[in-house]
Amino acid sequence: MDDVTAELLQRIERCEREVQVSRGYIKGLEYGLLAVIAASPEPERLLVLWRQVVDAYVESDAAGESKMHHLATRQAMDVVGDHIRAAVRKRKH
Structure with a gap:
């Protein structure tokens, strides 16, 4: 694997991690919002x-x-x- 390919793979992996972190954060906000709605x-x-x-x-x-x-x-x-x-x-x- 050449350096360019290795760098691209690292960038893709970093993007995948960032997406997963964002999805987890959004899911937490979603549950909190549902609790607020239910308790309103x-x-x-x-x-x-x-x-x-x-x-x-x-x-x-x-x-x-x-x-x-x-x-x-x-x-x-x-x-x-x-x-x-x-x-x-x-x-x-």
């Missing part, structure tokens, strides 16, 4: 606030983000909204 005494108010957050993100046009980053962020925000709406429905029943 007023999920309806949380939903109003969340809609404002999503609208502000959309209005900002995600300046400087790649299309992939923007779509992934919106997907994650939609999932959070789904969880909040589920909490609202659960509370009403």
